[in-house]
Amino acid sequence: MRSWPEFYNPWLSIAGYCAERVYRDEEVDLDRFLDQFQAPNGSIANSPAASAFFLLETERRGQAIVPERGARLRQYIHSRTPESIGYLDHVPHFVTAWSVMFENEVEHPLAHSHPAIAELCRELAHPSGLLCTVGATTIPGDTDSTACAMIAARIMERPTPATSSLDRMFDASEGAYRTFYFEHDLSLTTNIHMAGLLDLDGDRDRLAMLLAWLDRQTAHENTTCKWHLSPVYTMGEMARVLASVDHPVARSLAAVAARRLLNTQNGDGGWGHHGSTTEETAYSVLGVASVMRHGLVTPDISPALAQAHMFLTTRNPELTPLWLGKTLYCVQPLVPILRTVATQRLEQL
Template structure:
């Protein structure tokens, strides 16, 4: 496959970009840095306050452009607390009151979200406690049950042991603000100075001491380097494994790997160097998980490296595969990725693994049609993944999903659960094109409209997309979204012999 000159340049630009340029900032993480003070009590980074205020939504909230209540409520609450401490102008207070009004009006809508954001039941009670101390008018009674949930969750990881060893709970360290064993937590900082690769957790850790610059210079440098690269802070950093694995995944399906072999080689070498017998996480020094491990195995296997996927078997449970140890809810997309990577497992395990995952996936489908996922706010993310993979296993079970995808396309050619977005359009188009090429021909007209929508919105160096990925709040990994867009456009052009640029 040979793509257009524009697509070749755009993919090359994506592959050569610095990691820090490819993850959008979040209000939530930036607020934790904005809370840091100098020894005299002033804001250490006062320039962050205007950046945060400029991003208030019309309804008084802060957060993603997608109306996901867990994201909006938590993002708004952390800004409201920040303004109660540092927003001294009349306009600041008016914005704070509008944010509080949003929280009151939307508390009862939390149950409408299928999945909570990460650590929500841990972080929210701590912020509410702080709001109460500041005398803020907030729905404490209505949200009081999260305190009970918090205690139940903490019973699985006793607080007295939290700072003895490195666990995934450290990624949400801000949930323990005011109760942190600073000495113990300091010993768990990563080499780059971060707390579990989380800018918000790192900023919270620093906030526990007045002389944080002198006591923790590496953590200070970690935050300030990130702030120097763009307006606010990203939700995770580093994310070198996550970035590379997802880019390589999409470029593979877009048929873009062969003509970019030279630019891809350093990424494969980076993944190979970071590989550990137990697998990998979203960063080279991160906690391993099945999702990033499966995606990395796929990238290396497809590039011709010898890899052993037996490490994925450590995530196997009775009915599915977990993402992490002690996981409450399984992830559809992670199970799909493990299924796809099962070809790298020992041959004797493959049939059992595939049968188990397929059973879980078919039980998890809603109305026999679509899927939902704990890592993504859109049903199109797991459903498009399923559409790409499952026809080769259960061909007779996917017709309803195919009809649903074609039927839910917007008039302008896009797809989107909460409104048209580049990402949902790209991943759906990519799945339908793959189906068209490998299973049966589909009508060109809806695919053409989708490609036209993407082409009209595409521009060089684009890194501003709707926040749909579920972390502590919603976020947008621009690298994965851009890779999906470029791959979908490339595959469309190759499928129908049309250049879209």
């Protein structure tokens, strides 16, 4: 990747986010790297670990860096709290876009007038064509975050860039989208969300290619997304998003996902790959409810949903780390939103 002409371009390159790999790599130009990937808060790409390893490499080489930049980098690192810090220091657009999408599943969604909405829509106009979950920083945007943000903006009837701005991320040999440049194994949920966006655009040809790719993946029992520990998230999103896509393959995939979810409900009424959690139960509920709304589930599943309602309403939401980054983490603001929306959706059935 170092030979790539865009290696030092923070709009396209994940080198800053992965700056742990700079340690003991003599070929990296540290001054140029710091100039390009230092974020406004002094970090390297808003990543505590990347920041620490970059600083260690400067010390290992005995290389002086611009004093003001070095001071800001050290201040950032020394102000972190190891017991509570995540692999990124914040992910505001993630919470905003996903919240809008999930809240849209209920009949009377919340009003969306928070300043974060306006900021999300502004970031969609980034010159790279990709939105980053962390906002204005030195991590490139990604296809999944951009697709979800575009869907959220359209829900709110805000202007969005053309979906064709994501064409550069389409891998024609696979018939699916990469999330980042140089991605080796493509993501299921990135492409589920892209299918939803392509359906909104009416791009039937690209949608058909993408659905064929998703069909091949599920035929091989590939039900786990690289960004999440639990297959419940993947199946929940497949059911929720694809049930509303007017295409026979999409409807078939949504129905298959719903059946898999119903077959894996836990005895306590919840869902969870390693024991029931609020987050996983909410994904399942929203997926199954979407499939029900579109008439794609034939058996009576009222008892299963009644159990799910009992699970969601009789216990406090736990903040289980299920998302996969450099470590497991929980998007904490999203969990209570998921619980509220899933509960409301069940009560509207």
